[in-house]
Amino acid sequence: MQLSAPSETESGARPVRIGVFGGTFDPPHIGHLVTAINVRYALSLDRVLLVVANEPWQKVGSRTLSSAKDRLAMVQAAVAAEEGIEASDIELQRGGPSYTVDTLQALRTLEPNSELFLILGGDAAAGLDSWERPDEVAKYCQIIVVDRPGVLSEVPPGFTAERVAVPRLEVSSTDLRQRAATAAPLQHLIPEPVISLISQLGLYGDEQ
Ligand code: ATP
Ligand code: MG
Numbered sequence: 509m510q511l512s513a514p515s516e517t518e519s520g521a522r523p524v525r526i527g528v529f530g531g532t533f534d535p536p537h538i539g540h541l542v543t544a545i546n547v548r549y550a551l552s553l554d555r556v557l558l559v560v561a562n563e564p565w566q567k568v569g570s571r572t573l574s575s576a577k578d579r580l581a582m583v584q585a586a587v588a589a590e591e592g593i594e595a596s597d598i599e600l601q602r603g604g605p606s607y608t609v610d611t612l613q614a615l616r617t618l619e620p621n622s623e624l625f626l627i628l629g630g631d632a633a634a635g636l637d638s639w640e641r642p643d644e645v646a647k648y649c650q651i652i653v654v655d656r657p658g659v660l661s662e663v664p665p666g667f668t669a670e671r672v673a674v675p676r677l678e679v680s681s682t683d684l685r686q687r688a689a690t691a692a693p694l695q696h697l698i699p700e701p702v703i704s705l706i707s708q709l710g711l712y713g714d715e716q
Contacts, residue, residue, distance in 0.1 A: 524619055527556035528649065529627040530599075530608055532564045534574045535706060536586040537684055537698050539629075539677045543654050544593050546674040547627050551652070556627070557596040557615075558583050561606040566638070576600050578709050585701040607640035612648035624649035628669075630661025637664035688712035 529544050536558070544556045560580045567573060574582075576599075583595040598614060599606040612624055626649040628636070633653040636642055643666075645651075651669040653661050657678040663669045679697055687694055689712050694703050706712060 521621060524555070524622040525551065525553045525625065526615065526619065526622050527551070527553045527625045527627050527652075528559055528608075528612065528615065529556055530559040530561060530606070530611065532561050532567060532573065532681065533558065533579050533583050533586075534681050535579075535684060535688075535698055535702055535711070536583050537679050537681060538696070539656070539679045541586060541590065541593070541699065542677055543627065543629070543674050544587075545590065547625070547652060547654065547672050548592050550672045550674075551625060553625060554592065556593050557598075558587060558593065559596040559599060559611055562599040562603060563605045565605040565607075566635075574711055578711065581709075582702050582705055585705050586699045588701065605640075609639070609641045609644045609648070612645065616648055625652050626650070627652045627654065629654055630656045630659035633661050633663050633669060634659070636667055642667075685712045 527544065527547055531540065533540065540558065544558060547553065548556045560576060560583050562576045564573065580595060580597050580600060587593045587595050598611055602610065608626070612626065615622070615624060626645070628651065630653060636645065639645060646667060651663065651667060653663065653669045653671050654674045655661050655676055657676045684694060684698060688706060
């Protein structure tokens with residue numbers, strides 16, 4: 509499977525190549541942005557969507573999540589200056605638990621002449637088989653995996669993925685929430701407009 513060369517449809521129109529990078533983004537950070545920007549470059553994608561989970565059902569109950577609205581606002585602030593990288597509210601619009609398979613299906617309907625590339629960090633890739641209707645996911649997209657420091661990124665049996673090398677950044681939202689709570693520096697780990705928004709919205713003050 510050749511991913512780097514954009515293909516042509518029978519009508520001759522080149523399909524729009526869309527990267528779909530889903531997450532909780534609580535908060536978005538440079539690991540997300542560097543991944544989105546570099547996968548876009550490596551695969552000649554037209555756009556990469558940072559798809560904000562409305563209800564990240566695998567995380568619900570494990571900790572207090574910021575509201576979907578606040579997480580979307582942070583992602584919008586994070587990508588505002590980035591060409592070809594967009595915040596997507598498609599899962600907030602749909603409501604309820606956020607299943608990637610539904611999002612891929614909806615994007616195919618919205619953009620019939622498109623090729624979808626699902627971008628996953630290694631930890632997300634390893635858990636693919638725990639998702640809703642995992643068999644269907646691969647029907648709608650090509651799966652792209654990026655390595656994350658300290659994570660063995662194998663896709664479960666039955667899935668085929670292409671690996672894209674991006675600069676590895678050892679940063680996570682979990683660590684950043686803790687940094688925010690202890691007033692440790694966030695500069696250069698989180699885009700500046702997002703840092704302002706975090707303090708404006710009063711997020712992460714009581715994180716343990
Ligand atoms: P948390 O620590 O709260 O789980 P996170 O940093 O893992 O947050 P998520 O919103 O859970 O961020 O992740 C969204 C997507 O981004 C996942 O596919 C995840 O693997 C990927 N990702 C997160 N951080 C990085 C990073 N530093 N490098 C590459 N991919 C990353
Ligand atoms: Mg995560």
